[in-house]
Amino acid sequence: MRLHRANINNNNRHQFNQNIIQHIYDSTIWQQAKSVAIYLPFGGEADISILSKADKMIYLPAIKGENMQFQIWNNQITFETLNYGLKQPTFVDGLNQDPIDLYLMPLVGFDSKGNRLGMGGGFYDRYFAESHKGVKAGVAYQCQQVEQLPSDPWDVKIQHIFTEQGHHEF
Numbered sequence: 001m002r003l004h005r006a007n008i009n010n011n012n013r014h015q016f017n018q019n020i021i022q023h024i025y026d027s028t029i030w031q032q033a034k035s036v037a038i039y040l041p042f043g044g045e046a047d048i049s050i051l052s053k054a055d056k057m058i059y060l061p062a063i064k065g066e067n068m069q070f071q072i073w074n075n076q077i078t079f080e081t082l083n084y085g086l087k088q089p090t091f092v093d094g095l096n097q098d099p100i101d102l103y104l105m106p107l108v109g110f111d112s113k114g115n116r117l118g119m120g121g122g123f124y125d126r127y128f129a130e131s132h133k134g135v136k137a138g139v140a141y142q143c144q145q146v147e148q149l150p151s152d153p154w155d156v157k158i159q160h161i162f163t164e165q166g167h168h169e170f
Contacts, residue, residue: 004143005044005108016141016164017047023167024048024104029135029160033101035059037070037134042086043119045106046139059100061123064091068123070100100134105158107138114157114170115149128156135159 008016024030035057041047052058052073059070060077071077071089078090105124109117116138118124128136137160145163161168 005141008044008141008143013047019164020046020139020162021048021050023162023164024051024139027160027162027167029102029137033135035098035100035102037061037100037103037105039104039106040087041106046141048104048139051104057098059098060089062089062091063121063123064093066121066123066126067091068127069095069097071095072098097132100132102135102137104137104139104162107140107144107158109144109146109149110138110140110158110161111146111149112170113148113151114159114161115151115155116158117149122154125154125156129154137162139163 030036033056036051036054037059038048038051039045039061040049058073060073062069062071069091071092079087080090081087105116105118107116107118136156136158138158139162142163142165157170159170161170
C-alpha cells in the first residue's frame with residue numbers, strides 16, 4: 001500500500017490532492033464542522049494542508065511517547081521535526097484538549113468496512129479510546145484501498161473516506 005502511494009507520479013499526485021480537497025470542501029461534514037483536525041503530509045500522504053487557510057479552527061496532531069494531542073494552528077504554535085522527519089507542533093504537557101468536530105486522518109490503507117491501517121503506532125486508536133468525540137474521516141489515494149484489513153477490538157474505524165475519486169460514508 002505504501003509502495004502504491006509512493007509510485008504516484010508528481011503530476012497525478014498534485015491533481016489527486018486537488019480532487020481530494022474539493023471532495024472535502026463539498027462534503028456536509030466539512031461544511032458543518034467548526035473545528036477540524038488535519039495533518040502535515042509525511043511519506044507520500046495526501047497533502048491537504050491548504051485546508052489550514054479555511055475559516056475554521058484548525059488543529060494539528062503532536063505526539064510524544066505514546067501520547068497524541070491536537071493543538072490549534074495559530075501564530076503562537078511552534079514546530080519541531082521528529083527523528084524520522086515528521087514535522088509537528090511541539091508537544092505541550094498538560095494541554096487541555098479542545099473538542100474537535102472533524103478529524104481528517106492520514107492512513108496507509110483502508111477497506112470497504114471503514115477499517116484503517118495507520119503507520120503502526122496506534123496513536124489515533126489510543127486517542128479515541130479516551131472518548132474524544134467528532135467525526136473520523138480518512139484521507140487517502142484510491143490505490144490505498146484493499147479488499148479487507150485485519151482489525152482488532154481496539155482499532156478505531158473511520159466513518160468516512162476521502163480519495164481523489166470521491167467521498168464515501170461507511
